[in-house]
Amino acid sequence: MATAEECRKAFDSLLARLSGLDEQTRRSIPPRTLSCQITDLSVIYLTTIGPAGAEPLELAGPDMPRAQVRFAAKSEDVMAIAARPETFARLWLIRRVKVDASFADIAILRKFL
Numbered sequence: 424m425a426t427a428e429e430c431r432k433a434f435d436s437l438l439a440r441l442s443g444l445d446e447q448t449r450r451s452i453p454p455r456t457l458s459c460q461i462t463d464l465s466v467i468y469l470t471t472i473g474p475a476g477a478e479p480l481e482l483a484g485p486d487m488p489r490a491q492v493r494f495a496a497k498s499e500d501v502m503a504i505a506a507r508p509e510t511f512a513r514l515w516l517i518r519r520v521k522v523d524a525s526f527a528d529i530a531i532l533r534k535f536l
Contacts (some may be wrong), residue, residue: 425498427466431480433505434459434468438477440508450474452531458483458490463497492524492532 425433441449454473460466467483478504483490496504500519504511514520522529 424463427461427464427498429461430459430461430464430466430498431468433502435480436505438480446468449476451493454489454534455492456488456532457492457530458494459501460493460495461498461501462495473525482492492528493522495521495523506523 429512440499441452452472452474454471456469456471457477458467458469461468467481469487470480496514496519500514503521504514511520515522524532
């Protein structure tokens with residue numbers, strides 16, 4: 424099991440992929456709040472993504488509003504996705520990653536996952 428800090432760095436590395444996208448693709452990403460719940464660590468990281476990239480991650484508190492796009496996974500799966508983003512779809516299909524988002528948001532996010 425990874426630590427909360429290792430998972431934060433892994434999620435951060437996924438978000439950094441936004442800056443690697445071409446400008447036209449980045450402009451097509453609407454502002455969205457995004458969270459990643461690490462289920463086995465009881466931790467939720469929150470950020471906002473958009474055309475300019477991602478804001479710094481913060482630890483979500485109980486009084487914070489729910490994110491528009493929510494991911495939930497165990498720490499080992501977050502680490503696996505960060506190491507090989509192409510594993511996201513497989514882990515989602517076998518229900519090791521839970522996604523709560525609109526279909527339109529999922530279509531947009533697949534550009535950088």
